[in-house]
Amino acid sequence: MRFRFSFFLLLALLPLNSIAQVSSSPFSQELQNLAISKKLYTHQAWLNLLHYKPVLLGRGYKSEVDDPSFFLAEKGKTNPKDEMLKNIDSFFTDITAITASNVTTNPSPAYCQFVARYHWLSDQLSLPNAFHTLHDINKQCPEYQAWREQLNIESAVLAFPASYLNSPSSMFGHTLFRLDPPASESQSKLLSYALNYSADTSEKDGEITYAFKGIFGGYPGYFSLPLYHTKVKNYGRIENRDVWEYALNLTKPEINRLMEHVWELKRTNFDYFFFKENCSYRLLSILEVARPGIDLTSQFQWRAIPADTVKAVKNAGLVETVNYRASAATELEYLENKLTNDEKFIVHRILENPNTLDSPSFLQLNEKRKVLVLSSTYKVVRYRAQRIKGRDPHLSKVSFALLKRRSRIKAQLDIDIEPPTRPEFGHNSQTLSLSTGRMDHQNTINFTYRPAYHQLLDNSEGYLKGAAINFLESQWQQIESKDFELTAFSILEIKSFSPRTEFLKPKSWEIRLGTERIATSGSNSLRWYLDGGLGRTYSLGHSHLLYSLATIRTERHREFNRDIALALGINIGFIRYFNLGRFSHNTFLLHFDYDNFVENSTSRTKVETGINFPLSRNSSIRFKAEYNKQHTGISHDNSGVWHTELGGIIHF
Amino acid sequence: MKKTLIAAALILSPGIAMANPGCGLGATVFEGQSGLGPHVLAATTNGTSGNITFGMTFGSLGCNVDQSVELAAEFLNENMDQIAENMASGSGEALEAYAQLLGVDTQDYNTFAATVQDQFSSIFSHQEVGTLDVLNSTLAVMKQDSALSQYVI
Numbered sequence: 001m002r003f004r005f006s007f008f009l010l011l012a013l014l015p016l017n018s019i020a021q022v023s024s025s026p027f028s029q030e031l032q033n034l035a036i037s038k039k040l041y042t043h044q045a046w047l048n049l050l051h052y053k054p055v056l057l058g059r060g061y062k063s064e065v066d067d068p069s070f071f072l073a074e075k076g077k078t079n080p081k082d083e084m085l086k087n088i089d090s091f092f093t094d095i096t097a098i099t100a101s102n103v104t105t106n107p108s109p110a111y112c113q114f115v116a117r118y119h120w121l122s123d124q125l126s127l128p129n130a131f132h133t134l135h136d137i138n139k140q141c142p143e144y145q146a147w148r149e150q151l152n153i154e155s156a157v158l159a160f161p162a163s164y165l166n167s168p169s170s171m172f173g174h175t176l177f178r179l180d181p182p183a184s185e186s187q188s189k190l191l192s193y194a195l196n197y198s199a200d201t202s203e204k205d206g207e208i209t210y211a212f213k214g215i216f217g218g219y220p221g222y223f224s225l226p227l228y229h230t231k232v233k234n235y236g237r238i239e240n241r242d243v244w245e246y247a248l249n250l251t252k253p254e255i256n257r258l259m260e261h262v263w264e265l266k267r268t269n270f271d272y273f274f275f276k277e278n279c280s281y282r283l284l285s286i287l288e289v290a291r292p293g294i295d296l297t298s299q300f301q302w303r304a305i306p307a308d309t310v311k312a313v314k315n316a317g318l319v320e321t322v323n324y325r326a327s328a329a330t331e332l333e334y335l336e337n338k339l340t341n342d343e344k345f346i347v348h349r350i351l352e353n354p355n356t357l358d359s360p361s362f363l364q365l366n367e368k369r370k371v372l373v374l375s376s377t378y379k380v381v382r383y384r385a386q387r388i389k390g391r392d393p394h395l396s397k398v399s400f401a402l403l404k405r406r407s408r409i410k411a412q413l414d415i416d417i418e419p420p421t422r423p424e425f426g427h428n429s430q431t432l433s434l435s436t437g438r439m440d441h442q443n444t445i446n447f448t449y450r451p452a453y454h455q456l457l458d459n460s461e462g463y464l465k466g467a468a469i470n471f472l473e474s475q476w477q478q479i480e481s482k483d484f485e486l487t488a489f490s491i492l493e494i495k496s497f498s499p500r501t502e503f504l505k506p507k508s509w510e511i512r513l514g515t516e517r518i519a520t521s522g523s524n525s526l527r528w529y530l531d532g533g534l535g536r537t538y539s540l541g542h543s544h545l546l547y548s549l550a551t552i553r554t555e556r557h558r559e560f561n562r563d564i565a566l567a568l569g570i571n572i573g574f575i576r577y578f579n580l581g582r583f584s585h586n587t588f589l590l591h592f593d594y595d596n597f598v599e600n601s602t603s604r605t606k607v608e609t610g611i612n613f614p615l616s617r618n619s620s621i622r623f624k625a626e627y628n629k630q631h632t633g634i635s636h637d638n639s640g641v642w643h644t645e646l647g648g649i650i651h652f
Numbered sequence: 653m654k655k656t657l658i659a660a661a662l663i664l665s666p667g668i669a670m671a672n673p674g675c676g677l678g679a680t681v682f683e684g685q686s687g688l689g690p691h692v693l694a695a696t697t698n699g700t701s702g703n704i705t706f707g708m709t710f711g712s713l714g715c716n717v718d719q720s721v722e723l724a725a726e727f728l729n730e731n732m733d734q735i736a737e738n739m740a741s742g743s744g745e746a747l748e749a750y751a752q753l754l755g756v757d758t759q760d761y762n763t764f765a766a767t768v769q770d771q772f773s774s775i776f777s778h779q780e781v782g783t784l785d786v787l788n789s790t791l792a793v794m795k796q797d798s799a800l801s802q803y804v805i
Contacts, residue, residue, distance in 0.1 A: 067675070186758065188749035191727070229749065232728055316759035382733055385682065396682040399733075400779035406773030412743060412769070 028092045031125050032085045040124050041081040048288045049117050049261065051270075053297075054081050062103060064285075066220070067269040072110060085228040088125075091118050091135075096647035112141035116260035116289065144263055149229035151193060151225075153259055154182040158230075158283070158319075159194070159244040159311050162423050163464045163534055173306035173423070174235075175280040178228050178245065179259075190229035195262060197223050197282040199272035221272030221282070223265050232325070238386055240329035244422060246310065250290055250322040258290035276302055280309035287318065294318075305452060307423045307462075314424055324419035329504060332383060334417050335376040336502050343369065344502055347377045354401035367411040374406045375413050388399040426462025427618050427651035429453050431484045435622070435647020439519075442480040446645055448473055455574060458621065458649075459614040460577055461585045462639075466508075466537060466545045486526070490514035497547040497575070499539035509545055509570070518604070520630040520641050533571055543577035551596050567604075569595035580613075587612045605629045605640075618651040663769075665716075679729045679783045681736050681776065701714030723805040724753035734778055754790065755803050763799045 040046060047053075050071075052061040058369075071077055073086035090110040111118040114139060122132070138145055157178040175196040181187050222243045237239045252257065265286075270277060281304035284296040294316050300309070313319060326334070339347065343365075349356040350373075356362055365373065375530035378399060385395045411541040438442040450473040452636045454463050478484040495510040511532040517524050533547030553567040573591040580586055593606040610624040629640035673701030728735060731746050742765045751764045768775060771793040775786060794800040 188745065188752055190745060190749040191723075191752065229727060229746075233730060290719075321754075371741070378737055382737075385733075391680065391683050396779045399682045400776070403736055403774060403776065406737075406740040407742075407769050410742070410769075412741070448755075 004230075014570075024090075025089075028089045031088045031092055035084055035088055036081075038124070040121075041084040043124070045120055045289075046084060047080060047291050049082060049120060049264075050076075050083060050287055064239075064270055065268055066542075067267075067273045072114075072461070081345075084121075087117055088121060091121060092127075092131075098165055110142065111135060111524070112137070114264050116257055117143060119257075119260065121133055146200055146214070147263065150260060151179065151259065152181045152195075152256055153179040154252075155180045156248045156250055156258065157249055157323075158172065158232070158310065158313060160246065160306060160423065161239070161241040162244060162377075163241065163467065173280075175283055175309060176231060176305045177283060178287075179225075190227075190232060192228045193225045194228045194231045195223060195225055195283075195286075196231065197270075197279045198220055200554075212257070213267075216273070219272045220269040220279070222260065222267070222269060223282075225262075234326060235327070237328045237382070240327040240383075242327045242330055242420075245323040245325060246313065247320045248287075248313075248318050248324070250318070250538075254290045258286060258376045261286060261289045267530075274302075276300060276304050278304055278306075280306040281302050284309055284312065287313065287316075290487050295450060302453065305429045307426060310424045310428055313501040322422065324417075326415075326419075330381060330384060330417060331415060332376065332379040332503060333501060334415065335372065335379065336430065337504075338372060339376060343373050346373055347380065347503070350377050350402070351380060351398060354398045357401060357405050357614070366411055367414075370412050371406070371409055371413045374402050374409075376503075378406070379404045383504065387474075421462045423462050425617065427459050430652050431455075431458070431649060432652070433646040433649040434624070435624070437643055437645030437647075439479065439643040441642055444643065444645065445478040445481075446647065447476040454573060455545050455614040456497075457587050457589050457610050457624075458651075459585050459612070459617065459620055460587060461614075461617070462629065463499075465543070465577060466495075466547070466575060468493065468495040469643055470494075479583040485517075488514065488516035490516075497537040497545055497573075498536045499545055506537075508535050508549060509533060510549060510551075518628065518630065519643075520604075520628045520639075523557070523559050525557075527555055530555060545575040546573070547575075548572045551593075551595070560597070560602075565597055565600070565602075567595040567597040567602075569593065569604075583613045585614050600632065603631045605631075612649075615645045620649045622647060673756055679732050681732045681781050681786070682779060683732070693784070725783060726749065726788055727753055732783065739768045739771050739775060742766055750790075756800065760799055760803075763797065764794070767797050767800060768791060770786070 017356075018448065028608040035041065047061065053064060054060070055062050060078065061080050065077070068077075071083055072077065072090050073082040076086065087110070087225070088559055093115075108372035118135075118137070122135075122213040134155060157180065158175060159178050160173060160175050162172060170183040176197070178189065179193045179195055180189065181192065199221050233339075235243055247552045249371045272278065281297060281300055284300070284304070288294060288296055296309075296312050299312060332531055336344070342361075346356065346362055346365075349359075350362070362370070362373065381395050381399050381402070385392060385399075393467050431448070431450040433446075433448040435446045436444055450470055453469050454467070455470060456466070456468045472490075473490045473493070474486060475488040476484060477487045491513045493510075493512045493514070497508045497510075498506045500506065509532070509629075513526045513530045513611065515528055516524045531551055531553035533549035533551035535547060537545055541547055549571045551569045553569060555565045555567065557565065558565065571591070571593050573589065576588040578586050587610075589608070590609045591606075593608070594603070605628070607627040608624070610622060612619045612620050612622045623644075625642065625644040627640055627642050729749060731750075732804045734744070734746040735750055738747035738750075746760065747765060747768070751761050754764075756764045768790065775781075775793060776790045777785075777789070781789075791804050
C-alpha cells in the first residue's frame with residue numbers, strides 16, 4: 001500500500017513531461033528499489049525468463065542466450081540484477097507521460113518486445129490498474145497483437161520424431177512443439193504451427209565440418225514457426241521417422257505465458273550445442289517459463305538426449321495423451337506384411353511396367369486387395385523417389401498410372417498400425433556394467449561406463465532394433481597379474497543394421513573411432529583406430545537379424561612399419577530378440593570379425609557372443625564370451641585367447 | 653473461413669504465374685526430393701538452411717493473391733504427392749487439410765472428397781502437372797459441383 005500511495009503522489013506532484021528524457025525517472029527508481037528490497041532478481045521465474053544458469057565454478061549467473069539484443073543492460077548476460085533494474089527502467093519510465101504521447105512516438109517500446117518479462121515484473125511490483133490501462137499491450141503493441149491473433153494458440157503438443165531407419169545418430173532425435181488453435185475450430189493438425197529450435201546451417205559446410213560445428217556450438221540456433229505439415233513431410237516421408245505426439249496439459253495462462261516468451265525469443269540466437277544446448281533442452285527452458293515452479297533443465301547438466309527430455313516432461317506431470325504418427329516406411333512395412341506372395345510379385349511387376357494393371361493377375365483381385373496392391377506400390381514408388389534428386393520419368397509414369405487406377409475404386413484401405421513401445425519407456429541413457437570373468441587362466445574384473453546411449457545387446461524395448469550408438473565408452477579391466485587398467489576407450493561407435501525387406505533396401509553400415517588394447521597382439525599398449533563398414537542386413541523371421549559388412553580399418557601402432565596401418569576385413573553377425581519365461585526383451589548376439597592387414601601379413605580374428613536378460617527396464621544380467629586371435633606372419637604368435645564374463649548392467 | 657476463390661483462380665492461371673517469376677510455387681507432382689539429400693550426420697544439429705520463419709509467412713511466395721489461397725497453394729506445393737494419393741483414394745489427412753484451406757466446411761468435406769476422387773483424371777490430367785494447374789483444376793471441379801460451387805463464387 002505504501003507503494004501505491006507514492007505512485008499516485010508521484011502522478012499528482014510531477015510535471016508531466018519534465019522527466020520523460022531522464023534515464024531513470026523517480027517513478028522507475030521507486031520500482032527498482034522495491035525490486036531490490038524484494039530481491040526479485042534472484043527469483044527463479046526471472047532467471048528462467050532470461051535463461052540464466054549458475055556458472056559452473058564460482059558464484060554468479062550467465063545467460064544461455066548469445067544475442068546482445070536480448071538484454072537491455074550492458075552486462076545483462078551475466079548480471080540478473082542489472083538486467084532487471086534496466087528492464088524496470090525501460091518498461092516503466094513511460095508512465096510519466098500520462099498523455100501517452102511518449103508511447104505513440106516510440107514505435108517499438110521495450111515492453112512490446114519483452115512481453116513476458118513486462119507482465120511478470122508488473123505482477124511482482126503490484127502495479128496499479130491505472131498503469132495497465134495506459135500500458136495496454138493489446139493497444140500499444142500492434143505487431144505483437146497481430147502475431148498473437150494470427151497464431152491463436154490454445155494448446156501445445158510436444159512432438160518427438162523417433163530414430164529413423166538407417167541413421168542411428170537420429171537416436172538422439174529431435175523434439176519440437178506443435179501449437180494448436182482452439183479445438184472448436186477442428187482445424188487439421190497439419191495446419192498448426194510448429195515451434196522448432198534448430199541450428200541455422202545455411203553455410204555450405206561438408207559433412208565432417210557440419211558434425212563438428214554442430215557438436216561444438218559453431219552454428220547459431222534459432223526458434224522458428226514453420227507450419228507443422230512441413231515437419232510431418234520432412235520427418236514422416238523424407239527421413240521416415242515415426243513421430244510421437246505428447247499433448248501437454250498447459251492451462252490458458254500457461255499457454256499465454258509460453259507465447260509471450262516465444263515472442264521474446266524471436267530472432268534471438270543461442271549457440272547450438274548438440275549434446276546439451278540442443279532443441280530438446282531449449283524446449284524444456286520454454287516450459288519452465290510457461291509453468292512456474294517446475295524444474296526441467298537442471299537435471300541436464302551436460303547433455304540433453306531428446307528421449308530423456310521427454311521423460312522429464314512426463315515426470316513433471318505435463319503430458320496428457322500420446323499420439324503415434326507412423327512414417328511412410330512404417331506404413332509400407334505394415335502393408336507389405338499384409339500382401340500375399342502373389343501380390344508382392346504383382347507389385348514388383350507393376351513397378352517394372354505399369355501396364356501390369358491391365359493384366360489378368362491384377363484384374364482378378366477383389367476391390368479391397370486391389371486397393372492394397374495399389375497403395376503398397378505407390379508407397380514403394382514414393383519411397384524410391386525420395387531417394388533421388390529431381391525427377392525420374394519412369395517413377396512418375398508408374399505413380400500416375402497407380403493413382404488413376406486407384407481413383408476408380410471406392411473401397412478404402414484400413415491402416416491400423418499398432419504403435420511400438422514409446423521411446424520414453426526405453427532404458428535410461430547412461431550405462432554402468434560390472435562383471436567378473438576368466439581370461440588366459442586368470443580371473444578378471446571388468447568395469448564399463450558409457451554416458452550414452454545404446455548397444456546391440458542392451459534391452460531393446462523402446463529402441464530401434466539392430467542399431468547401436470555409443471559415445472565415450474570406457475572399459476576398465478583388472479587381471480590377477482596386472483594393475484587395473486583402461487582396456488578400451490571409444491569416442492564414437494555407430495552401428496546401423498537395418499534389415500532389407502521386400503521393398504525397402506537400406507544399406508547397413510558402421511563406424512568406430514577410439515583406442516584399445518589388443519591382448520593377443522605382440523604389444524598390449526593402447527592403439528588408436530578408425531574403422532568402418534558397409535553391407536547388408538536380412539531379417540530372418542520376425543526378430544532375427546543377420547548382417548554382413550565389408551570393413552576397412554586404420555590403426556596406429558608401433559608394431560606396424562607405417563604410421564597408419566590399413567586392414568581390410570569382414571563382419572558377420574546374427575542378432576536374435578526373444579522372450580523366455582519371465583524374461584522379456586532378451587538379446588542374443590553372435591559376431592565374427594576378421595581383419596587382414598595390407599602389410600606385415602598380420603591378420604586378426606575375433607568371435608564374440610553374448611546374451612542379455614533384462615531384469616527390469618534399467619537393469620540386466622549379461623553373459624559374454626570373446627575369442628581373439630592375432631596371426632603374425634613373422635612371430636607365429638597365433639594362440640587365441642578366450643575371455644568369458646558374467647555380470648550386471650544398470651542404466652541410469 | 654468461406655472464401656471466394658474465383659479471382660484467385662484467374663490470377664493463378666499458369667500463364668500469369670509464369671509472368672510472375674517471384675511466385676515460388678515450382679513443384680511438380682511425383683518429384684523426387686528437392687534440395688539436399690538428408691545429411692548422414694543430420695541429427696547433430698537438426699539444421700535448417702536459412703528461411704527462419706516466425707509465423708506471418710504470408711506474401712513470402714510473392715504471388716500477390718488472397719492469403720487463404722496462398723496458404724492453400726503453399727500447402728499443395730509442399731504436399732503434392734500426398735494430396736494426389738489422397739484425392740485418388742478419396743480420403744486422407746492431407747486432403748482434409750487442403751479442403752479446409754479451400755474453405756470447404758466440415759459438412760461438405762465428404763462431397764469434396766468424393767468429387768475430387770471422381771474427377772481425379774481431370775485434376776491430374778497428366779503426369780507432370782504443377783501446383784498451379786492442380787489448384788486451378790480443383791477450383792474448376794468444385795465449381796461444377798452443386799454443393800461445392802458456393803466456395804468458388
